[in-house]
Amino acid sequence: MTNTTKRQGQAKLLRSFRKIHRTTGALLFVFFFFISVSGLLLGWKKHSGGLILPKSYTGTSTDLKDWLPLDSLHQNACRILHDSVAADLSLDLERIDVRKDKGMVKFVFADHFWGIQLDGATGQLLHIEQRRSDYIEKIHDGSVLDFYLGTSDGQIKLVYTTIMGIALLIFTITGFWLWYGPKRMRN
Known part of the structure; x- marks a missing residue:
């Protein structure tokens, strides 16, 4: 395999990862927004002066x-x-x-x-x-939809956490490759 062919293959892989990263981010933007804001609030709940955690x-x-x-x-x-x-x-x-x-x-x-x-x-x-902290937790893990829709075994939470967990894994892998790929191509 020539150096040019190898570099073209790396560039193609990098473009694919960039597309996956961009598409996943665009499709799940709202969910990542809710997870990040609710996660911040939950992280600060003990230091909220009783506003979040009684x-x-x-x-x-x-x-x-x-x-x-x-x-x-x-x-x-x-x-x-x-x-x-x-x-x-x-x-x-x-x-x-x-x-x-x-x-x-x-x-x-x-x-x-x-x-x-x-x-x-x-x-x-x-x-x-x-119990504001309980409500924020339900938003964070997606079970707020189970709560309002009355599903019996947390099916929505299971689907939601599976999708978001896989998306975070994809973001981690593609994000690493978007950082490392150009360094590798330069060498």
């Missing part, structure tokens, strides 16, 4: 033997949610976070982005929180 408040006792039973705390959280936020909100739970070291229990509801923090010992309300 502050965890402290209860009166960290000794579990002083605490009320979880079902009593749960009933209290549901009552507070309906009385203080909206009476028609679903009471289905996504999770219960027991923060023994803070003397607090956090009830995070599944069908909306609200949470209730209660004192574990007294059952008193510590904080009603809007």
